[in-house]
Amino acid sequence: NAVNSSQDNAQSGNNGVELIRTDVQFKAIILGLQKVRKGNTVKVRMLEEGYVNGVRLTKNMLVFGVASPSENRVMIDIKSVVIDGEVKPVNLTAYDTDGLKGVYIPGAVEKEIKDDAVNDVVSESASRVNIPLGGNLGRRSASKKIKNPEVEIPNGHEIILKVVDR
Numbered sequence: 001n002a003v004n005s006s007q008d009n010a011q012s013g014n015n016g017v018e019l020i021r022t023d024v025q026f027k028a029i030i031l032g033l034q035k036v037r038k039g040n041t042v043k044v045r046m047l048e049e050g051y052v053n054g055v056r057l058t059k060n061m062l063v064f065g066v067a068s069p070s071e072n073r074v075m076i077d078i079k080s081v082v083i084d085g086e087v088k089p090v091n092l093t094a095y096d097t098d099g100l101k102g103v104y105i106p107g108a109v110e111k112e113i114k115d116d117a118v119n120d121v122v123s124e125s126a127s128r129v130n131i132p133l134g135g136n137l138g139r140r141s142a143s144k145k146i147k148n149p150e151v152e153i154p155n156g157h158e159i160i161l162k163v164v165d166r
Helices: 108-128 137-147
Strands: 010-012 018-020 025-030 034-036 041-046 050-052 055-057 062-069 073-083 086-096 151-153 158-163
Touching: 025 086, 034 041, 041 073, 041 158, 050 086, 055 073, 055 086, 062 086, 062 151
Parallel strands: none
Antiparallel strands: 010 018, 025 041, 025 158, 034 151, 041 062, 050 055, 062 073, 073 086, 086 158
């Protein structure tokens, strides 16, 4: 269940000050096999309900974050959600079940670099035996991909969405 930092959505506190309910973290899963690059959208399904800054997030609700792959992890930040046609601010970041920030994808960037190197060798070999493949196109696209690698996040990968303090 979500961890609560207050009891009710809008509860009067000391001296009539209104507290806005915010749960600390939520269980969620990656929805569908997703191949992402930096800046791509990641689809996530909530496994439990709770509140962020007074905004109610329901169980099975779809939320969308922005991916930022690094060496062995994909950082996912969710800044807002749409509820009843209105954009509501939330500030969530994904943690893997090991408790570390980001979704753990071992060897993701290294695999991309190796695949690109193999493609580069094939391109180079083809050009040596006069098979037209677009000249340096293979090498240029390989170096471009390394700067912005594509990483696969498996379907159903469990994550923890944690509220980020401002």
